[in-house]
Amino acid sequence: MDASARRLGWYLTLGGLLAVIDTTVTVVALPKLVDDLDTNLTTIGWVTSGYALALVAVMPTAAWAIGRFGARRTYLTALLLFTAGSVLAGAAWSVGSLIAFRVLQGLGGGLLNPVGMAVALAAVPPGRRGRMMSLLGLPVLVGPLIGPVLGGLLLDHASWRWIFWINLPVGLLAVLLGRSVLPVADPRRPPVRLDVVGLLLLCPGLALAVYGLSVTGERGGVVTASVLLPLALGALLVVTFAWRAGRIRQPLLNLAVLRAPGMAGGAATVAFFAAGYFGSFLIIPAYVQVVRGDSATLAGVIGIPQALTTGLMLQVATRLVDHVSARRVVGLGIATAVAGTVARVLVLDADTSYPLLATLGAVIGLGMGATLMPTMTAASRSLPPDDLPSGSTLLTTVSHTSVAAGTALIAAALSWLADRLAPSLEGGGITAANRLDPASRLGLAPDLAQATRLALAVSAVLLALAWLTSRRLPAAVAGADEATTPAGPAASVSSAGGADRRPRPPSR
Template identity: 50%
Template sequence: MSPASPAHSEAPAAAPPRLMALATVVILGSIMSVLDVTVVNVAMHPLAEHFDTSLATIQWVASGYSLSLAAVIPVTAWAIGRFGTKPVYMTALVLFVAGSLLAGLAWSPGTLVAFRVIQGLGGGMIMPTGMTIMMRAATPETTGRMMSILGIPILIGPLAGPILGGWLIDAFSWRWMFTINVPVGALALVLAARILPSVPGSPGRRLDLPGLLMLSPGLAGFIYGLSTGAERRDFGSWDVLLPAVAGLALVTGFLVRARRSPAGLIDLRLYRNRSFATGAATLSLFVVGYFGSMLMLPMYFQVVRGESITASGLLGSPLALSAGITMQFSGRLSDRVSPRKLVASGVALAALGMALLTVQLSDDLAYWRLGLSLAVLGTGVGLTIMPTMAAATRGLSSEEAPSASTALQINSQTAASIGMAFFSVMLSTGAGGDSTVPHHAEPFADTYAWAVVFMLAALLPALRLPLRAPSAARPVDAGTAEQRTPVHG
């Protein structure tokens, strides 16, 4: 793939901001987007009671956000190329903050769902745009360090979300789950206006409207079908099958068309790059096994062990803490050692931790033993996710960054939805087909075994990642290097 032309670069004219200054802006936005998913998940019952409506109706508060998030991700790459990262990122923040404020003022289930959709439109652009900003700020030698910073929100969200959501509801009101984003988002907007480089986009960049009309509704329909089927633990009804099948058909149509279109919504030529293709495959398989199965952990604590929402979040902390700590040095390590050796070791260690959890899980397993298994799993996760993304994106040109970040976000979002649906079905099957959550540990253990299978499957593409360490790899050409924002410190 040829490097981007200088006309499409986005390097600032003045001295560039330091990596940590950029990271502060990106993390503030990203952590709001990630937290908002897990915070709301613990509030379904209180919201249903407040609005005197059914859980099926109030579930759209979560589903509406997820669907709008999935629908807007595909257009992000085009918007970045057309307008530049700074306007797109700030627009995403404005939408998210406005949606948060309105959601906190909602007066009915319908208005709450509508305002959550506005939130999702902003949230869907925050992550890929933030990743593009950081990719352009990094050199090939510092890509791993940058990815370790980007991983902070992904790991904090699942840990802090249930705890924060439960505390806000118990101590204040469900409205605070949304309005708390307003001051944080306002700070992120001020910092973005001051720190992010202002470089215009390309006015002649046309939107692939036919591609957008296939990919965005396709992803939304497919994810809706999977999410609804997982929620009901029933994939046989027409209102689950129809959107899932129609969505899959639209996504397939997009892929067929994009292969023939040189100016598609997402540049599929990225997948000709072996590092990107194997990294995306590794990440997708790993996400199916990890994120899909991790949704069962709070259920196990709450239903089998009788713990509260807040306690279940705290009991899962060994996983998030070990992953977060490991991620901070694994990103830097990935700038110096072989991606193949590092990622394969991480995947194998995560599979070992998941296997330890699987073989030990019982109705009365000692929490210290469970925590130790989660710590091993988390260490493997920290050695896998961000080093894989670093390996996939290292050396890509500035022009390729938006498509790369968008493609990885789509892959991860879809893989997580597939994982949640798959493990929901497996858990239900293990409970004898009952639609309720099982009250014993055995179905959980049987379902976790599938997570081990997916993680081991992720080893296959991981073993095809580059063998040479980045420091030993051939430097990128001058044309590409000139387009990157240098990183200091």
């Protein structure tokens, strides 16, 4: 990459980091928010859930917004919206106002990743996109490490309001820098009409589906009318959108990009891997705190090696797919993650060594670093510049929706297994086990460890399915002509979503 493309990559990493940190920073503040806002933990959970739902709901509009307003204007507007939501969240006077302002934050944050990815990929030729994606993947490493620590420090030494207000100086700095770093849009781009019907189908459909899945996970897989209705309605809206998108000229999300070489396999790999990998994140904290009765801090420390190896391998693997077959790199990465997860399943019992769990987590992290961002790089490589916004929007939407689905599935499995293996919990699942006194918990530790082990096996199955779909990624290495083809970042993304958004073969 040249200096300007590298500077652009580092800048876009800042925006991605803001969105990732804000997903994790509020977790440590929830008990404090319950006390200060005089509410309960179920209600305050919507401070996190509302933000996540808004992220997913707004992502499908990214491709249209780029085509209609240009990538630069869309990205800066999203930053301003996110920053404004942060300031208002810090000034919230009730739990209802806080949830509303968190949704506003999510509406801005949800555009940062897909728009940023479209800008970044358009700034470099296809054969050099791995290097750019290695920068965009940094928030995956830094965000989960910084978020909880930053939240804890601000809670201990200031107020919960500062976990939101800290975004003000960073957000304003990002807006100012963006005016000089982001490529200027081409004013001659063709106007793009908003697919209003598609908007009313897909965005609420995704939000309802994610909500239904989340509630299902919280209730241990128990499906009631209050869960089934939003889940079924969300699925119906999404299926209707997909059927309609293939029959109109300018759909909100251009699903025709899935016909490009590697895109369908890449999207399926992202879906299964994100569901299995991120869905398993609740297993080790539940094991440490519920089965073993140890602290949340210890659970976080065990996860540090995994985060570190993810970030280190990500820097290597995303560059490697510029020179080595992506199918080989991703296949090896998934196989490594599966091996580490299966090893955890085999060794997990009531008194497994914490250093051993951390070491196996580091192995899983190596697999993660060689999978998610390299898959997105390989999947998007065959897309022409005009289809990059649709491709990046599709991949990020699939990723975030799959995280919610995987978390719900594994949470439901964990709670259901805890009920079956420890009948004395009387249907309360893992939540009821967390309320037991130490002596009672110790007596149930072997059964609860068995539940966590089997729930973790669900993650291993999902990761194995990701390996199967990764076989559809391109086997060839990016050609030398692709590596030297000039890229025009301003022109590339400015015309996205124009009159003809059907995928075309890559230029040679």
